[in-house]
Amino acid sequence: MKIKWCGNSYFIIEKDDIKIAIDPHDGYSLNLKPCYVNADYIIITHNHYDHNAVEVSYGDKTKEIIKNFIGKKKIDSINLEFYEMAHDKNEGKVFGMVKTFKLIIDDIKIVNLSDIGVRFNKLIKDIFYPVDILMIPVGGVTTINYLEAIEYIENLKPKIVFPMHYWIKGSTLPYDSIEKFINSINYKKILINSNEVNINLNALHDDVEILILKYE
Known part of the structure; x- marks a missing residue:
């Protein structure tokens, strides 16, 4: 499985010639x-x-645009589960609501927390734990910040973490930089000199690894 990060919260997951674009x-x-x-x-x-x-x-291969969906869904051999959660700490009154989701490929659970703004809580643990791969915002301002993201990671204990939604050089969005997150977390950090990485689904470690993809 290949995961590509295009900056902000835009990921492309590729498995067996199926490409899934998330939040382009x-x-x-x-x-x-x-x-x-x-x-x-x-x-x-x-x-x-x-x-x-x-x-x-979007292109001639595109089969479906999935938006405003809550609940379970299957696309090809991939299972999805969508949940609505607040974009802010005021029940969505400031920035609205987002759809967080699980994406299950070959029994590997990927969790994408979108622009979640709420602090970690028992309901979130009940929904998502355990996690294999976690995509989580760390930039604050309109989402959880890097310290709140660490609280998620410590409780969900994913094998791989992809931080997202943080400031990139040149970006007009005023989020925290990735350095604040990197300097505050004690787990193993791996800087990938590329914006994509191949994940061996059969070789995931039990310990948490933070993979920081390079914006290109």
Whole structure:
């Protein structure tokens, strides 16, 4: 399985020639580069401009755009479960709601927390624990911050963590930098000199590893 990060919260997951684009941005609106892909499926967790640029991921292979969905769903051999959660600490009254989700491939559970804004709590643990791969915002301002993200990681104990939704050089979004997160967490940190990485689903470690992909 290959995971590619295109900055902000835009990920592309590829498995067995199936490409899933998650929360694509158009690049230009954030002063970043666009990241085009002909995805089989496009997941939009909420309708904010830095998450809903369907046009950069849409092509002749696209079978479905998944948005505003809550509950269980199957796409090809992949199982999905969507849950609605608040984008802020005021029950969504400030920034609205987002769809967090589990994505299960070959019994490996990937959890994407979108732009979640609420502190870790028992309900979140009941829904998501255990986790194999966690995609989590760390930039604060409109989401949980890096310290709150660490609380999630310590309780969910994923094998691999992909931090997302943090400030990138040149970006117009005023989020915290990744350095605050890196300098505050005690788990093993691996800096990947690429914006994509191959994950061996049969060789995941029990200990938490933080994979920081390079924005390109």
